[in-house]
Amino acid sequence: MKYxxxxxxxxxxxxxxxxxxHAATPDRVRVTGEIIDTWCYVTExxxxxxxxxxxxxxxxxxxxxxVSILGEDGNVYMVLKVEDDGDNVANPRIVKIQSHKxxxxxxxxxxxxxRYLVVTQVADDQxxxxxxxxxxxxxxxxx
Amino acid sequence: xxSLLFAIAAxxxxxxxxxxxxxxxxxxxxxxxxxxxxxxxxxxxxGDCPPACGAGKRQLGLLKExxxxxxxxxxxxxxxxxxxxxxxFCGKQIVADGLLIADPLMPMMVLQFKREAPDGKxxxxxxxxxxxxxxxxxxxxxxxxxxxxxxxxTIKAKIDVGGPFGIPGLKPDNE
Numbered sequence: 139m140k141y142x143x144x145x146x147x148x149x150x151x152x153x154x155x156x157x158x159x160h161a162a163t164p165d166r167v168r169v170t171g172e173i174i175d176t177w178c179y180v181t182e183x184x185x186x187x188x189x190x191x192x193x194x195x196x197x198x199x200x201x202x203x204x205v206s207i208l209g210e211d212g213n214v215y216m217v218l219k220v221e222d223d224g225d226n227v228a229n230p231r232i233v234k235i236q237s238h239k240x241x242x243x244x245x246x247x248x249x250x251x252x253r254y255l256v257v258t259q260v261a262d263d264q265x266x267x268x269x270x271x272x273x274x275x276x277x278x279x280x281x
Numbered sequence: 282x283x284s285l286l287f288a289i290a291a292x293x294x295x296x297x298x299x300x301x302x303x304x305x306x307x308x309x310x311x312x313x314x315x316x317x318x319x320x321x322x323x324x325x326x327x328g329d330c331p332p333a334c335g336a337g338k339r340q341l342g343l344l345k346e347x348x349x350x351x352x353x354x355x356x357x358x359x360x361x362x363x364x365x366x367x368x369x370f371c372g373k374q375i376v377a378d379g380l381l382i383a384d385p386l387m388p389m390m391v392l393q394f395k396r397e398a399p400d401g402k403x404x405x406x407x408x409x410x411x412x413x414x415x416x417x418x419x420x421x422x423x424x425x426x427x428x429x430x431x432x433x434x435t436i437k438a439k440i441d442v443g444g445p446f447g448i449p450g451l452k453p454d455n456e
Contacts, residue, residue: 162326164327176354176387176389177354177355177389180382180384180386180387180389181307181308181382181384182308183307189446189447189448189451190446192443192445192446192447193440193445193446193447194360196436196439196440196447197360197430197433197436198360198361198362200430200433200435200436201358201360201361201362201409201429201430202361202362202363202364202365202409203354203355203360203361203362204340204352204354204362206387213386214386214387216322216340216352216387218322218323218326218327218340219323219327219329224323224329224331224335224338224339225335225338225339226322226323226338226339226340227335227337227338227339227340227362227364228435229338230435233435233439234439236447237447245327247326247327249326249350250349250350250351250388251385251387251388252350252352252387252388252389253387254322254326254327256323256326256327256329265448266446266447266448271446271451271453275453276445276446276453281445
């Protein structure tokens, strides 16, 4: 009996260390906004919205930089999962909709100032609607 | 004199290059070096945990001892993230050297150097281009690798269809 109790305790201990300590209950949200490159937008190292930045946003997504949604509320939501697909590095499905205006439903986790979004459904995809190239050209090199 | 120069040269070789982050002049940036555990962000946040932190298919973060989680979004290569630099350290403590971008919109980390804690060997965080070059059969220091973003097959295929603006038929004025 003592052996069984010890075994159960060891298994519970192993489980506790295997699971993340801070997994939290998310808020259900609907977010509408543009799929953007997180790095270029947040750091403002260049103009990073719409058609002017589309090519660069594709480079960065394929290069493995996290993709976010710039919400109409001005917040940036880092996309960690889209529906049943947990791959979030250079995922072809996400690269395909780079710069699109989308509406998504999902679970929002806020931690240490970062808004992480687990998209459970892409409710609408309007394609690329923000035409910025006439004002900003092709970011960042003009070609 | 010659022996002194030899000694200095030997010391330089043994010590390696000075390993500390460059400032990039980004608003809210702060040069940092700290120890943290490499974690899969989706696992840490939502408990969705594949083996080996997704083996390169998951965005990674640094979990500090006080529980602070920092997403690592950038490495030292142009237009590239740091997953290739960190994936082999999944679940391990590393010493991360780089820039913390403490932007209120989204705090994030640029990784410039890394080593396994406490005393692993430093390496520059530029393994995206290293791995891209190997996968594409070119030298790491070649022009193709240096401008990987112009030479990547996936990117070329997408830009061929949608153009630089992402909308088929919409072309720059000079074309």
